[in-house]
Amino acid sequence: MFNSSLRQLGAVLRAKKISSVELTQLYLDRIARLNPALNAYITLDQEKSLAQARAADERLANGDATDLTGIPIAQKDIFCARGWLTTCGSKMLHNFVSPYDAHVISQFNDAGAVNLGKTNMDEFAMGSSNETSYYGAVKNPWDESRVPGGSSGGTAAAVAARLCAAATGTDTGGSIRQPAALCGISGLKPTYGVVSRYGMIAFASSLDQAGPMGRSAEDLALLLNTMAGFDERDSTSLQRDREDYARDLAQPLDGLRIGLPREFFAEGLSSDVAQAVEAAIAEYKKLGATVVEVSLPNSGLSVPVYYVLAPAEASSNLSRFDGVRYGHRAPDYGDLADMYEKSRAQGFGAEVKRRIMIGTYVLSHGYYDAYYLQAQKIRRLIAQDFTDAFRQCDVIMGPTSPSTAFKLGEKSDDPVQMYLSDIYTIAVNLAGLPGMSIPCGFGADNMPVGLQIIGNYFGEARMLNAAHQYQLATDWHSRTPQGCKETT
Amino acid sequence: MTWEIVIGLEVHAQLSTNSKIFCGASTAFGAEPNTQADAVSLALPGVLPVLNRGAVERAIKFGLATGAHIAPRSVFARKNYFYPDLPKGYQISQFDLPVVGNGALAIHVPASGKQAAYEKTVRITRAHLEEDAGKSLHEDFHGMTGIDLNRAGTPLLEIVSEPDMRSAAEAVAYAKTLHTLVRWIGICDGNMQEGSFRCDANVSVRHPGGELGTRREIKNLNSFRFLEQAINYEAQWQINTLENGDAIHQATVLFDPDSGETRMMRSKEEAHDYRYFPDPDLLPLDIAPQWIEEVRATLPELPQAKQARYVGELSLSAYDAGMLTASREMADFFETVLAAVPKDAKLCANWIIGELNAQLNRDGLDMAQCPITPQQLADILKRITDSTISNAGAKEVFRTMWDAMLKRGEFNSIIISAPSPQISASGSSNLTDVDAIIEARGLKQVSDSGAIEKIVDEIISANADKVAEYRSGKDKLFGFFVGLAMKASKGKANPAQLNDILKRKLNG
Numbered sequence: 001m002f003n004s005s006l007r008q009l010g011a012v013l014r015a016k017k018i019s020s021v022e023l024t025q026l027y028l029d030r031i032a033r034l035n036p037a038l039n040a041y042i043t044l045d046q047e048k049s050l051a052q053a054r055a056a057d058e059r060l061a062n063g064d065a066t067d068l069t070g071i072p073i074a075q076k077d078i079f080c081a082r083g084w085l086t087t088c089g090s091k092m093l094h095n096f097v098s099p100y101d102a103h104v105i106s107q108f109n110d111a112g113a114v115n116l117g118k119t120n121m122d123e124f125a126m127g128s129s130n131e132t133s134y135y136g137a138v139k140n141p142w143d144e145s146r147v148p149g150g151s152s153g154g155t156a157a158a159v160a161a162r163l164c165a166a167a168t169g170t171d172t173g174g175s176i177r178q179p180a181a182l183c184g185i186s187g188l189k190p191t192y193g194v195v196s197r198y199g200m201i202a203f204a205s206s207l208d209q210a211g212p213m214g215r216s217a218e219d220l221a222l223l224l225n226t227m228a229g230f231d232e233r234d235s236t237s238l239q240r241d242r243e244d245y246a247r248d249l250a251q252p253l254d255g256l257r258i259g260l261p262r263e264f265f266a267e268g269l270s271s272d273v274a275q276a277v278e279a280a281i282a283e284y285k286k287l288g289a290t291v292v293e294v295s296l297p298n299s300g301l302s303v304p305v306y307y308v309l310a311p312a313e314a315s316s317n318l319s320r321f322d323g324v325r326y327g328h329r330a331p332d333y334g335d336l337a338d339m340y341e342k343s344r345a346q347g348f349g350a351e352v353k354r355r356i357m358i359g360t361y362v363l364s365h366g367y368y369d370a371y372y373l374q375a376q377k378i379r380r381l382i383a384q385d386f387t388d389a390f391r392q393c394d395v396i397m398g399p400t401s402p403s404t405a406f407k408l409g410e411k412s413d414d415p416v417q418m419y420l421s422d423i424y425t426i427a428v429n430l431a432g433l434p435g436m437s438i439p440c441g442f443g444a445d446n447m448p449v450g451l452q453i454i455g456n457y458f459g460e461a462r463m464l465n466a467a468h469q470y471q472l473a474t475d476w477h478s479r480t481p482q483g484c485k486e487t488t
Numbered sequence: 489m490t491w492e493i494v495i496g497l498e499v500h501a502q503l504s505t506n507s508k509i510f511c512g513a514s515t516a517f518g519a520e521p522n523t524q525a526d527a528v529s530l531a532l533p534g535v536l537p538v539l540n541r542g543a544v545e546r547a548i549k550f551g552l553a554t555g556a557h558i559a560p561r562s563v564f565a566r567k568n569y570f571y572p573d574l575p576k577g578y579q580i581s582q583f584d585l586p587v588v589g590n591g592a593l594a595i596h597v598p599a600s601g602k603q604a605a606y607e608k609t610v611r612i613t614r615a616h617l618e619e620d621a622g623k624s625l626h627e628d629f630h631g632m633t634g635i636d637l638n639r640a641g642t643p644l645l646e647i648v649s650e651p652d653m654r655s656a657a658e659a660v661a662y663a664k665t666l667h668t669l670v671r672w673i674g675i676c677d678g679n680m681q682e683g684s685f686r687c688d689a690n691v692s693v694r695h696p697g698g699e700l701g702t703r704r705e706i707k708n709l710n711s712f713r714f715l716e717q718a719i720n721y722e723a724q725w726q727i728n729t730l731e732n733g734d735a736i737h738q739a740t741v742l743f744d745p746d747s748g749e750t751r752m753m754r755s756k757e758e759a760h761d762y763r764y765f766p767d768p769d770l771l772p773l774d775i776a777p778q779w780i781e782e783v784r785a786t787l788p789e790l791p792q793a794k795q796a797r798y799v800g801e802l803s804l805s806a807y808d809a810g811m812l813t814a815s816r817e818m819a820d821f822f823e824t825v826l827a828a829v830p831k832d833a834k835l836c837a838n839w840i841i842g843e844l845n846a847q848l849n850r851d852g853l854d855m856a857q858c859p860i861t862p863q864q865l866a867d868i869l870k871r872i873t874d875s876t877i878s879n880a881g882a883k884e885v886f887r888t889m890w891d892a893m894l895k896r897g898e899f900n901s902i903i904i905s906a907p908s909p910q911i912s913a914s915g916s917s918n919l920t921d922v923d924a925i926i927e928a929r930g931l932k933q934v935s936d937s938g939a940i941e942k943i944v945d946e947i948i949s950a951n952a953d954k955v956a957e958y959r960s961g962k963d964k965l966f967g968f969f970v971g972l973a974m975k976a977s978k979g980k981a982n983p984a985q986l987n988d989i990l991k992r993k994l995n996g
């Protein structure tokens with residue numbers, strides 16, 4: 001049951017072979033057994049989950065079920081969900097019970113999906129290892145001494161360990177794709193504006209995008225069908241006709257032109273990752289694709305550009321956490337300034353503070369032009385590189401992350417090393433393009449390797465098609481971590 | 489040593505939309521604290537701003553009314569600072585690219601002392617859209633501060649002038665003209681007590697023709713009187729400081745209406761670094777030419793255009809034209825009356841500026857609360873022009889009608905106690921209302937020349953001695969005969985007719 005695809009689960013639910021309440025209970029029991037070691041969830045609420053499951057069973061009985069009705073999924077704790085503790089991985093929001101639903105949450109609720117709980121994450125999505133969470137690090141199900149990646153590390157671990165059928169993530173610089181790669185699952189960051197950001201706690205507004213994480217491209221297509229769509233509450237949400245992201249899954253890949261950016265296969269890439277990615281490209285050729293080398297000459301600037309722009313926006317976005325209206329307020333303080341200082345000093349962790357300070361600095365009088373404006377200009381050049389590259393190819397492929405999952409604590413004292421783990425993913429956010437990661441083998445340490453697929457704007461269906469055909473021909477995506485193989 | 493005062497104003501006009509600038513919460517004034525603070529107003533985690541189209545339309549209207557450039561693309565920026573009544577920790581405003589660019593406003597500075605009245609044009613640098621903050625309440629919370637976020641997110645248009653004003657009187661004239669304009673074009677209710685129209689004044693002094701002096705900004709002046717007092721105090725303070733050999737340091741100051749003084753709020757060194765940057769939650773505001781034209785079509789004739797037309801086409805004085813365009817309601821009232829009595833613009837103007845204004849003042853009403861309708865006034869004026877009643881009689885009709893309508897407003901009854909006649913409920917053009925009052929009050933003029941001649945003949949024969957005196961050259965006695973005749977006619981004789989007949993008979 002835990003290895004079933006979403007379509008299979010939907011079919012057995014609609015066939016009444018199992019009820020949503022039974023299925024939900026199976027997942028909750030499994031979470032109870034496996035989650036204490038992995039720490040993939042921050043908040044669980046059996047009563048709420050089972051109440052949703054009961055409602056789903058009624059819909060199933062009434063025959064107005066959708067593809068996802070009754071299926072237990074998990075939500076990254078960055079999404080506000082009414083009545084649920086919503087912490088964003090921070091002490092700052094340790095007591096914040098959201099009074100409203102994010103757009104993504106209400107889309108899943110409307111579809112009748114069951115929310116199993118809120119998954120762990122780097123604090124305010126700032127991190128690439130899930131070690132910055134106030135609620136403790138998440139362990140990689142493939143090796144509990146290693147990180148799951150981040151910031152959607154809880155979701156990636158939960159999907160890999162079959163602690164949910166699928167889940168949501170968000171991706172500002174690689175936060176869906178990098179943990180998907182490190183945990184051996186599939187994850188997709190849509191084109192900026194495809195999924196409403198309403199109710200998703202903002203890190204860097206011009207880069208943040210929610211997307212699905214699951215065990216196969218086919219599952220991702222189903223999830224994206226539910227998540228995507230115009231929402232008037234988000235001014236950056238795009239007004240487009242609804243599309244079925246699963247429509248092209250079955251198309252053969254004959255004639256698919258794959259661009260390989262030479263900058264993605266240069267210094268800094270681990271040889272085991274390079275090997276797995278090259279093997280995947282060879283498989284694509286067998287499936288009928290052709291390969292062309294492309295260049296993204298400015299992509300080397302994407303990490304420094306990102307670490308100007310994302311902290312700049314974050315420094316402003318996180319100003320609302322001031323202890324005045326909700327969230328953490330220091331128990332003892334003198335005057336107003338003291339209340340702000342103490343509440344924020346206590347409520348935010350070190351990485352968040354570092355980024356607030358960087359962001360405040362680059363926006364300051366006298367530095368704005370040299371940093372923020374300059375970074376915006378380079379951002380446009382980076383986007384232009386992709387536009388040029390897509391004249392020669394349909395999708396771009398390469399590694400998701402330069403290495404497989406590293407050890408817990410290995411990079412936590414070296415922010416720059418940590419930032420470099422997103423070197424291949426960040427440019428995609430800066431350009432606003434869709435990108436995904438799918439499992440494509442294992443590295444020297446027997447840890448999963450992710451293949452990154454980058455599409456042109458609104459090229460999600462094409463990317464999913466390419467990923468699905470690969471997954472029909474390979475079985476990397478259905479491998480299960482050793483400790484998680486028990487099934488009931 | 490002479491000094492010149494240099495003043496620029498920043499006016500915050502609250503735009504008259506029903507909902508806030510970036511969310512659907514109500515903007516109504518006076519609700520219980522925080523009952524109009526929705527998720528966006530509270531800046532809950534994850535909420536996003538969505539621009540109110542009505543606020544943009546009002547900004548466009550203002551730009552068109554001041555002959556300003558409407559930016560085809562403007563940008564919302566975040567102004568970052570911490571304050572408890574600023575829930576997001578930043579205010580969404582416009583910085584580099586405001587929606588309205590260079591414009592201008594012509595002002596009339598009234599006569600004062602030896603200084604005659606004069607006209608002047610004040611340049612407007614820009615006007616931009618932004619959101620208001622909430623309110624911090626420091627009383628009644630036992631040493632703590634209460635926060636009311638009802639006002640947070642209310643749309644404002646910040647209108648920034650060039651430093652073109654040279655006296656408090658000019659600043660007040662500019663502020664008043666702006667105040668009239670924003671109400672005239674319906675973008676702001678102008679209620680200064682409720683904070684819908686607030687002024688900041690940048691004041692500096694210099695020797696005429698010299699470099700601009702260092703300015704100090706007086707914040708949040710919410711009446712024209714305070715604006716004048718504050719500028720005068722501040723300018724004198726700066727002059728005294730400079731004459732004592734001290735320097736002016738750039739600062740923000742507050743005006744204390746009780747002491748009449750300005751006092752330092754913060755120095756330039758203490759000024760915030762607001763770290764402006766484009767708000768990534770909002771797309772650039774693109775205004776297509778077609779939208780501007782649609783808004784232009786809704787723009788009423790502006791006060792200055794009306795004044796010019798009243799003077800040029802209706803031959804009214806500049807003073808009358810200015811009075812009649814003091815508010816949109818006043819001008820609309822005048823034009824409705826005029827439409828019914830088209831040949832007598834001066835008569836209409838006199839009645840509105842004179843009798844009607846006096847009655848409004850007496851009863852403490854403004855034009856919008858005027859109890860009688862323009863049609864009713866027009867009906868009265870028609871009875872003057874057709875000589876049915878005299879001017880004095882018309883005033884009695886007017887006051888009778890006024891009081892009856894006022895009473896009906898209070899008691900919501902169309903039955904008026906005797907001797908006032910019944911007034912038609914609609915207040916529409918129904919001559920029976922006015923005629924009924926004329927009838928009931930016996931105000932109809934005697935315009936029958938036979939009747940007037942009879943009265944005159946009787947007076948002449950009864951006052952032979954005075955007639956003789958008059959005929960021997962004592963012209964002043966003419967008034968004496970008019971008085972007698974009027975008395976004899978119980979005030980109803982048509983004065984012009986009476987004069988003619990009397991003159992003819994006395995001289996003949």
